[in-house]
Amino acid sequence: MSDILSQDEIDRLLQALKSGELSAEEIKREEKKVKVYDFRRPSKFSKEHIRVFDMIHENFARSVSTYLSGRVRTFVSINLASIDQITYEEFIRSLPAPAFIVVFSAPEFAGSAILEMNLELFYTILDLILGGPGIPNVKRPPSEIEISIMRKEIMNILANLAQAWSDVFSFSPTIESIENNPQFVQIAPPSEMVLLVSLFLTIGKTEGFMNVCWPSSLTEPFMDRLSSRNWFKVAKKEQISEKLQKDLLTNLNQMSTVLSAVLGEAILTVREVLELEVGDVIRLKSHKDEDIVVNVQGKPKFLARPGTYKGYRAVRITKIIEPEVEE
Known part of the structure; x- marks a missing residue:
């Protein structure tokens, strides 16, 4: 802003002085504030x-x-x-x-x-x-x-x-x-x-x-x-990332998965399957005193022993199967 007043601004100031709206004290210029600067200690950090x-x-x-x-x-x-x-x-x-x-x-x-x-x-x-x-x-x-x-x-x-x-x-x-x-x-x-x-x-x-x-x-x-x-x-960004991780963990904990316990397996030919009748016995690869495999979403995850618990068929987890690492 320029320090020089236009003729119109001067006329308005004179008119305000005459009418008493302004006093001479109010239009005095305010002293400019001077900030001390020490060149021996220059400020490098704001x-x-x-x-x-x-x-x-x-x-x-x-x-x-x-x-x-x-x-x-x-x-x-x-x-x-x-x-x-x-x-x-x-x-x-x-x-x-x-x-x-x-x-x-x-x-x-x-x-x-x-x-x-x-x-x-x-x-x-x-x-x-x-x-x-x-x-x-x-x-x-x-x-x-x-x-x-x-x-x-x-x-x-x-x-x-x-x-x-x-x-x-x-x-x-x-x-x-x-x-x-x-x-x-x-x-x-x-x-x-x-x-x-x-x-x-x-x-x-x-x-x-x-x-x-x-x-x-x-x-x-x-x-x-x-x-x-x-x-x-x-x-x-960190707050958003933490919230996203928390939401993902919550959603994962609420997801449903299919858990299946495999009592045993056997390999039969198509002819043998067609010839099966009521009362036939199929020999499995596992024995009754061995652990069975428990699958999670179709993939082996645990070993367990079959039995009953409070009148329900159940399995007791005996071991966690470590996932194989592909080379």
Whole structure:
């Protein structure tokens, strides 16, 4: 809209002022709002991007909570604490020394990311996995043996992270390196903006944070997928798919099938069939003390013993016949 008024608009304003419909104060121009922009901390992630990160890592927190609860045989609570947009230098400076820092990457990534875990959490999980009480009292950096034991757990945690991301961007994470000193971890320039996802873990009486650091250069190639519209489309498809599966299962459970128990079989020639008379005995291939075959829709499914139950002819299932696999 142009800031220059036409002659007609000026005449109407003057007329409104004369008639008292408008006052001089009401037509004063409102000061334009100026947004401060720090070029040293450029914003790389929009509110929509952060919203999608929030939803992805909420799912990640739930899946890791379930996984770790099974591994350490005690309840593990994991909640998404915060998502902050900071520089890589600020992230590195915020880490304690020593620390447990996992640098991971994937063939689909244009760079590396970081998973960092509080040492108290590290030693608690390790102690519980090895059968201990899970009381951390170690302040030293982890040894090579301890790191080797925990490497498998970290890989499973990263697999849960990849699963949480699978609806937005699929990747196969691998561990590049594990460091104890934050100053040795340089995966991005100090001034590069990163998205820091902080998760708060509670394992027994131990509490601490686990952080995931996503550099902006790594997420840039798939940034266009980080929209809530795409996320809700995927969620809706999953809901439709789950409902369809449930409906199909319900319909299958209500279907009628033909169940037949074959007492025995015999092969006769056409002449022998034509010569059969009342009172003749046909010898079957099976004996009275052998199992008989029970067919479902004409196909053998069970072996059973014939008999009676509450006055009715019946069969008792003795074995399930495994289907033959065609080579």
